[in-house]
């Protein structure tokens with residue numbers, strides 16, 4: 551195992567991919583070599599000392615490739631520091647207030663607990679009318695989700711910096 555960090559993500563319309571890239575950028579700026587990859591290209595965890603996993607949220611669920619990755623790699627993930635994030639709510643105000651306290655699929659909480667995830671963040675997402683299917687447009691109209699890009703880049707960077715600080719401190723303490 552070397553000192554690389556993996557940021558793996560699941561996206562449908564691209565908003566989560568850009569959040570993952572932002573996290574990767576902050577980790578690299580903090581001096582941690584980092585790969586940012588979709589789950590479809592994240593296989594062997596051997597090269598990674600820590601992982602950050604995130605997914606877009608659709609109807610209260612993580613995307614299926616993210617769920618499959620968590621389940622398939624539980625053992626390898628349990629041996630590494632792991633952080634999780636969901637990308638979802640649109641609109642002004644605290645992300646967790648917009649989701650009434652929700653931040654992560656309930657069905658996945660037991661696996662996150664077993665792996666002992668360090669933190670689970672919830673970030674604002676983006677809804678671009680041009681990229682949505684007819685069904686998606688109908689669904690978001692029904693739940694009155696505001697259209698627009700509500701991603702909070704500062705919140706994303708701040709969260710990533712805490713991860714970098716934690717990893718660097720832990721690395722220093724075992725030297």
Ligand SMILES: Cc1cc2nc3c(=O)[nH]c(=O)nc-3n(C[C@H](O)[C@H](O)[C@H](O)COP(=O)(O)O)c2cc1C
Pocket residue numbers: 560561562563564565566567606607608609610611637638639640649674675676677682685686687689690
């Ligand atoms: C059909 C549909 C259902 C959604 N359901 C949820 C939801 O249950 N909770 C939530 O917080 N956001 C929900 N969203 C918002 C998306 O999570 C948000 O647009 C996110 O940024 C999408 O990320 P992506 O571009 O990476 O796919 C939904 C969006 C659509 C289009």
